[in-house]
Amino acid sequence: MNPRKSSSPSTVAAAGTSPLAEALARVGDRWTLLLVDALLEGPRRFNDLEVAVAGIAPNILSQRLKQLERDGIIVARPYSRRPVRLSYELSAAGRELAGAMRLLAQWGARGTPPDVPLNRHPACGSAMEVRWYCPTCARTVDENEMSELRFI
């Protein structure tokens, strides 16, 4: 006798709830971020993406590309008309995802054998890391400095 009020039927974990939920609703599925990751390296054609994102089905790829375009995350530009052929690249909004993806990838690589593609500083060769940066103060900001006012 504790029937636990059922959450509003089919409340998608999405809109309105929080910015995070919002973001996840847009790019939180199985393929989207991998796709964006592949596009980070530059414009790609359909077949390139089929290869770069190993395992994705062509209909799903097509679907995702359309959806990403609707969401303004990528732009499709024709590299040939007559047969219309599109090449896909990130929009500014898409490129803004790069930071989050870098952090996520860095987290995913954490603790694993270090032969993952570390990002090295061309000038000196050492492995780089990701830091918060304040454009106004023109300096990096470390976690403890931030944690003081986590909320509000």
Next chain:
Amino acid sequence: MNPRKSSSPSTVAAAGTSPLAEALARVGDRWTLLLVDALLEGPRRFNDLEVAVAGIAPNILSQRLKQLERDGIIVARPYSRRPVRLSYELSAAGRELAGAMRLLAQWGARGTPPDVPLNRHPACGSAMEVRWYCPTCARTVDENEMSELRFI
């Protein structure tokens, strides 16, 4: 007659492929990041989480918590034995996800009314961004500086 060699059956977009895919395999589902987000605010009990992550079913919550614990992302510590009652909190690995989630949330909030929690620099109040940082040179490194040798 172009039967397009079928990708290896049920290749999960996961392990090995890339650090990003790795990360997504761990936390890339519908609920996990929302859960981690809720735990960012401190230890939480089962019911707290049921409320904080609106819409999650109790069995799913239970499942995710177990899985996150197996993955070392959270730790469950008893706050009462006899009835064993657990409270869940992030491990170090879990806390390392915070950065990525903040950025993701920031991205999700992009373009929407600015009353969303941007990550601000406590000292000066301006919104922060993420940059590559070279620990050896002790400075940030911008994209164009890196792009020269994007591909080896």
Next chain:
DNA sequence: GTGACTAGTAACTTGCAAGTTACTACCAAC
């Protein structure tokens, strides 16, 4: 005109993640 290549689209199917609902176990208070 036929074969090959690229870039998709579309029908049909399937598995599993998630939702729903109900139940238990343990304790405390009254």
Next chain:
DNA sequence: GTTGGTAGTAACTTGCAAGTTACTAGTCAC
């Protein structure tokens, strides 16, 4: 001893995201 709260577990169901497979459309090369 019954009511109620907390913390789950479990059976059963369902929808949809994704997989599979096959097809088309347009062009080029020969």
